[in-house]
Amino acid sequence: MRTFSGSRRTTPGFTLVEVIFTIVLLGLFAKFAMMKLLTPATLTLPAQAQSLADVIRRAQSLAVVRGERTRVSVTATGVNGRIAVACPASTPCNTDTSLTVSQGAVVGGASSVYFNSLGQPVNSTGTPLAGDTSFTLSYGTTTYTVTVAKLTGRVSVSP
Numbered sequence: 001m002r003t004f005s006g007s008r009r010t011t012p013g014f015t016l017v018e019v020i021f022t023i024v025l026l027g028l029f030a031k032f033a034m035m036k037l038l039t040p041a042t043l044t045l046p047a048q049a050q051s052l053a054d055v056i057r058r059a060q061s062l063a064v065v066r067g068e069r070t071r072v073s074v075t076a077t078g079v080n081g082r083i084a085v086a087c088p089a090s091t092p093c094n095t096d097t098s099l100t101v102s103q104g105a106v107v108g109g110a111s112s113v114y115f116n117s118l119g120q121p122v123n124s125t126g127t128p129l130a131g132d133t134s135f136t137l138s139y140g141t142t143t144y145t146v147t148v149a150k151l152t153g154r155v156s157v158s159p
Contacts, residue, residue, distance in 0.1 A: 048101050049137050049144035049157045052083060055099045056113075056135075056148060056155045059085040063115035069126065073112035074135065076100075081107025083135070088114070088124075101137060109135040113148055121153050 056072050063070035076082040084098040113133045114122045121129050129150040137144045147156050
């Protein structure tokens, strides 16, 4: 029969169960912290900026296809603003389109830009622009800028 001595040798450190429990707990804390930091507006702001760029590109292509000037204008600035596309002719376009931003995003920047029949950005009188035109979408400290190049009409989005 063996006798058991009272002293047992222990090794310092954590068990596998303790390590896994700690990692799971840290993951839960990180999830709740991210939910506090990210709001729906900051998650959708890049997508809304791309949508604004798409609306501007649509107006540009409408101007080329129809052979007439097309206008992109900010019809409501501020929180949840609205950007609209229209033909400045007396008869309304049957393909008028607009974009209303959501989730508390703020619309700012240029009031309007026109595109001539070649797709180039011009002012309301039809003369070429002196500089690039920019529309901004922002929420908190995050801002996305949609820029229309003055010569080519290239539409780009930058954070």
